[in-house]
Amino acid sequence: MPRYTLRQLECFVAVAERGSIAAAAASLHLSASAVAGAVNELERIFGAQLTVRRKAHGVAMTPSGSYVLDRARGLLHSAEDLSLHAADAGGELRGTLMLGCYMTLAPTVLARLIDEYSRRYPLVDLDFFDGSQQEVQERLLSGRIDLAIAYDVSLPPGLERLGLFDVTPSLVLAAGHPLADRQEISLAELADEPMILLDVKPSRENTMMMYASAGIQPSIRFRTTDYEVTRSLVARGMGYAVLVQQPASAQSYEGRELVVRPIRQDISSVNVSLVWPAAVQSSQCARAMVELAAELYADGVGAS
Template identity: 70%
Template sequence: MARSTLRQLECFVAVAERGSIAAAAEALHVSESAIAGALNGLERALGTQLTIRRKAHGVTLTPSGSYVLAQARGLLHGAGDLELHAANAGAELRGSLMLGCYLTLAPTVLAGLIAAFAQRHPAVQLDFFDGPQREVQERLLAGRLDLAVAYDLSLPPGLGSRRLYDAVPAVVLAAGHPLASRAAIDLTELVDEPMVLLDVDPSRENTLAMFSAAGLQPRIRFRTTDYEVTRSLVGRGMGYSILVQRPAGDQSYEGRALAVRPIRPAVRPVPVAIVWPDAVRPSQAASAMLDVASGLYAPPAGPGPVRVPTPRLP
């Protein structure tokens, strides 16, 4: 039975990530012929072509190569994890962890999650990336993130998830808006009002789907891709918005008071989950983060405008 080596896999991943044999050789501090030989040996061992090599045009992956890349990253990650913990059996958890987070969730969940994990596992080197949901998903599938916190909405195949808590969309108004005196607000009362739409996926889709389900079409005045810009425009009375996350203080960056009211009738909550790539076996550090994240946040107590649940710190 033909077998590949970890070194061959390491060379293959380096070529795939850097786009050329020369760049991979420089990164691994070996000769270009050694990289080419490792690729040839890996292709012979697996019985398939993994790369297309064109002089002066770098290296591209075949469909088989793209599949093997995800598997190779997982194997290398697991091998490194095994070596690390075999050498430190019984010692405190060590290693590295790359955590992702959807950008509108990051201000309210990321710092607390990192703090709780660092308190339990201070020897783990933890870094993070926050960005658009689609880019977070792409990095997970490419093996560039170990885990990520994201909305559990329309996740692509290849990603597993574990629910952390449910967040409920709410209406955000300037405190002086006539509807701010209501205990709850019906979407029909908003349809003629100007809307400030948080125009990022999946927030945009979720907001518009709520109106569509009610047979309504919102009157969008402004679109923005920034959560705090949305709240600032609302604070200036330029429209209302529908937002899921709620900071601790109901004020815009400019210090203008906001009113956050539940939607009537109640709308479907949005699950917030920790997500991982199915193709990669979680490292011990990733498994530890799953445990920390699962135990950190209490579920919301009931319907209505939802703040991020208070963390239960160890």
């Protein structure tokens, strides 16, 4: 039988997340000595130093501490899940779920999933975070979100995944562009024209790899981290863009017309996936979201 307690794990996780004994104690409404004692006892039980405590510099995790931290979060999550469902086994699903999403996928994939999930499981406290893929990954690995919707590109190891659908980059032009009437356009035909680059990871890396594979150096005029700013600049004729996600409306925010055209060469598709840490036991709420996503995207098509 384990000699450690859930309270000791809770104190340890709080110290890791808050960065100091004092901050952890305040968040748990305990004394600093009680929190320090819980961490000391865990280190004694495990026979390993989990933290490095530096006066005026807070607490840092050792490699052993990082290993224990990931599993401690999973155990605490499972314990909370058990307490929520033991009293009304077979009843309606309840609990909490934090979903993360890469920002350009949020208007379509995220909106569809949370809408349907909320209808099916109204007692679950569902919230979400949308941001860059790097921000989403960091929150997922630190336990601040349960699941994440992301492009399956350069993802860190240790993640389970459910593939939802594949998407292929397309060229976006102003409606008045000389090539707008073409059914498809090659990258070479636009190589000398100004490009508006969506400068966020992994969109940036995927676009630049595509050009490198074609032996072309794009002429980048503007870089932006905002998807709609990219489309607005293109709609005003300031350049073209390569984008993966395409909204239903072929207009910018200003109401200016855009055209989307396939790229005339062999372009690799990108998979959109739902991912979660393999080392953490998923809660019932998280498993329900995975099952819902598998159902909604069973045909491998991104449109709702």
